[in-house]
Amino acid sequence: MLHELLREARVDKRYLTLVKGPWPEGTTEIDVPLVTRRVGGEARVKVDESGKEARSRFRLVDRFGQTASLLEVAIDTGRTHQIRVHAAHAGHPVAGDERYGEKDFDEHLRSFGLTRMFLHAHSLSFEWPDTGEPFNASAPLPEDLKSVLTGLDEGRDARGRATQARAGSPR
DSSP states (O other), rough: HHHHHHTTTTTTEEEEEEEEEEOOSSEEEEEEOOEEEETEEEEEEEOTTSSBBOOOEEEEEEEETTTEEEEEEEEEOOOOHHHHHHHHHTOOBBOOOTTTSSSHHHHHHHHTOSOOEEEEEEEEEETTTTTOOEEEEEOOOOHHHHHHHHHHHHHHOOSOOBHHHHHHHHO
């Protein structure tokens, strides 16, 4: 039953991710096709008109000056590396993403304790087909990722901008 719900896109999957730079206010839908190629046994995904349909909705949760933004992401399709490639395509790579990310950004975030990719599946919901009863599950953000956000938050001034000492860039 669950596989059928997933195939029919009847499951609401939500993720939290930290991306580079200031994401715009509100919700942004990215609807660009993705193609997957195998390179040395690894999946490499890129935006390509010949690819499969892929839709992601990114909603700003918090912004850490010009340094980073915390987003909630809902996906309508479940393509390989979809969130990571869509975020990078929008010019905001996911923090800690060694494949599609940005080295300098990741290095800066190491000073805040980031040791892995900041992408977390935080909620899942659907209705059981046989009963129509709603099902919801959520997973809190792990402590190591919360700690990164705390460090970034402490680096903001009273107006929400990253301070020069923390962000490494002028206000």
